Amino acid sequence: MADLRFTKDHEWVRLEGDVATVGITAFAQDQLGDVVFVELPAVGKKVEQGKDAAVVESVKAASEVYAPLDGExxxxxxxxxxxxxxxxxxxxxxxxxxxxxxxxxxxxxGLLDQAAYDAYVKGLA
Incomplete structure (x- = not known):
């Protein structure tokens, strides 16, 4: 998974050409527990790096999913x-x-590669 980049807010991004696919990391999912609701952004929405883009809710908590990059x-x-x-x-x-x-x-x-993200997560324990 060398093509992945990560944020310190636990989003992952995979770039293919000019298109980035975005999700939350296994660490984030583990912290949330059982996910019960996801609110996705509207197609065409302009997003800014580090700003709210989506919401994920679990039995434990609701969390923002932040845009890892600027774009649409x-x-x-x-x-x-x-x-x-x-x-x-x-x-x-x-x-x-x-x-x-x-x-x-x-x-x-400015995003973390796999090794840097793994080290970051270990530091949170």
Whole structure:
């Protein structure tokens, strides 16, 4: 998974061309527990790095999902609305939240790679 980048807020992003797929990490999912509701952004919504883009609710808490980069939402994962538990089953794969057209690829340089994210998470324990 070398193509993934991470935020310190526990979002992951995978860039393919100008389109980034965004979700929450396995660590975030584990902290949340059983996910019961997901609110996705509208297609066409402009998002800013570090600002609210979506919401995920579990039996424990509700959490914001922040945009890892500036851009515009091009697609949402409608499967999550019907089955939010997908986030628990496959947070780093089938349970992606949204795709976005990236406005500034240079922002990727400020995100963590896998090794840096793993070290960051270990420091939280």
């Amino acid at each position: 939402v091009t697609e949402v994962n409608d499967a999550l609305t019907g089955d939010p538990a997908l986030v628990n089953a496959d947070p780093m794969g089938a349970a992606w939240f949204f795709k976005m057209k990236v406005a500034n690829k240079a922002q990727l340089d």
